[in-house]
Amino acid sequence: MKLETKYLGLTLPHPFILGASPLASNLDRIRHAEDAGVAAITLHSLFEEQVLRYEAGMEAHVYAHEDSFSEAGSYFTKDVDYHYGPEEYLTHISRAKEAVDVPIIASLNGTHLGGWSYFAKEIARAGADALELNLYYLPRVSDESAEIVESRLEEIVKSVSESVDLPIAVKLSPFFTSLAHVARRLENAGAKALVLFNRFYQPDINIEELEPTPTLKLSDSSELLLRLRWLAVLFGRYQMDLACTGGVHNRDDALKAIMSGADVLQLVSELLLNGVDRIGVIRREVENWMEEMEYESLAQMRGSMSYCRAPNPEAIERGNYLRILQSWEPGNTLTETQ
Numbered sequence: 001m002k003l004e005t006k007y008l009g010l011t012l013p014h015p016f017i018l019g020a021s022p023l024a025s026n027l028d029r030i031r032h033a034e035d036a037g038v039a040a041i042t043l044h045s046l047f048e049e050q051v052l053r054y055e056a057g058m059e060a061h062v063y064a065h066e067d068s069f070s071e072a073g074s075y076f077t078k079d080v081d082y083h084y085g086p087e088e089y090l091t092h093i094s095r096a097k098e099a100v101d102v103p104i105i106a107s108l109n110g111t112h113l114g115g116w117s118y119f120a121k122e123i124a125r126a127g128a129d130a131l132e133l134n135l136y137y138l139p140r141v142s143d144e145s146a147e148i149v150e151s152r153l154e155e156i157v158k159s160v161s162e163s164v165d166l167p168i169a170v171k172l173s174p175f176f177t178s179l180a181h182v183a184r185r186l187e188n189a190g191a192k193a194l195v196l197f198n199r200f201y202q203p204d205i206n207i208e209e210l211e212p213t214p215t216l217k218l219s220d221s222s223e224l225l226l227r228l229r230w231l232a233v234l235f236g237r238y239q240m241d242l243a244c245t246g247g248v249h250n251r252d253d254a255l256k257a258i259m260s261g262a263d264v265l266q267l268v269s270e271l272l273l274n275g276v277d278r279i280g281v282i283r284r285e286v287e288n289w290m291e292e293m294e295y296e297s298l299a300q301m302r303g304s305m306s307y308c309r310a311p312n313p314e315a316i317e318r319g320n321y322l323r324i325l326q327s328w329e330p331g332n333t334l335t336e337t338q
């Protein structure tokens with residue numbers, strides 16, 4: 001069974017990779033991940049705020065940054081101080097490269113065009129095999145149009161990909177009016193892969209203290225459905241590779257994501273919950289299932305449930321929508337209609 005896949009110009013023995021998280025925040029964890037059989041490792045992000053603080057040579061008020069309600073902000077709470085500043089991050093990349101043979105994908109997290117993007121060059125120099133750009137952004141002001149937001153994201157990707165030889169993946173949120181169009185713009189700007197999707201870590205409210213309380217709830221398989229939809233829509237229409245992040249917890253999740261069009265699957269929550277060795281178990285289960293079903297390779301299965309393989313995707317989409325709504329009867333369980 002050939003599980004081989006290509007991602008960001010790398011040939012990987014199988015599609016299971018470690019998503020950006022503390023699971024690769026030190027060398028022991030990185031070695032453990034390699035022993036568990038990951039095909040590649042994505043490091044946790046270095047944030048724009050950290051680079052700017054370093055550049056300015058002063059303590060920046062990272063916690064008071066205007067994005068403190070965003071995913072970026074919630075990684076960066078007062079309680080969870082990511083102890084890697086930019087220099088330590090570069091050292092971490094070089095040490096990780098020395099410690100393991102699997103490819104190392106660094107991650108930069110930023111949303112404004114400017115002084116931090118030069119850091120991609122440093123990341124390349126430190127030896128990373130590829131770079132994931134996390135462009136999480138939550139527009140909140142009424143004079144910032146979709147066009148302004150999307151142009152800025154496009155410019156960031158362009159500026160980073162022009163400044164560095166590394167293949168760039170862009171990790172996106174699903175909340176765009178026309179995601180397929182944004183994907184095209186990012187591809188034209190130089191992105192070599194899309195990572196679908198960022199999760200929201202939405203703070204709860206402490207009603208007595210009148211304070212937001214950061215929450216970090218790990219995913220479950222129900223989050224995969226949104227990814228499946230968009231993988232299936234985007235597959236086969238771009239040169240870019242597609243990575244799935246969010247809700248891959250078991251064999252069937254993995255198979256569905258590949259059938260929808262994923263080239264690689266990034267896992268985090270499942271590994272935090274049940275240990276990094278789960279990645280090897282899921283890989284073997286996928287392999288066994290594919291053998292039973294007489295697939296010859298991953299390539300044969302990839303995208304088999306995508307829109308571009310469907311005879312009339314518009315009709316399927318509208319048809320399913322209608323059927324679901326019209327088949328609902330009181331007493332039905334949700335799963336019967338989903």
Ligand SMILES: Cc1cc2nc3c(=O)[nH]c(=O)nc-3n(C[C@H](O)[C@H](O)[C@H](O)COP(=O)(O)O)c2cc1C
Pocket residue numbers: 019020021022043044045046075107109134171197198199216218219220245246247248266267268269270
């Ligand atoms: C504790 C934790 C830390 C994370 N840190 C980062 C990060 O530094 N950069 C990033 O892009 N994503 C980060 N993520 C998001 C994951 O990479 C991943 O996209 C998300 O958890 C969805 O995948 P999952 O369902 O397999 O958990 C983090 C997630 C968790 C749970």
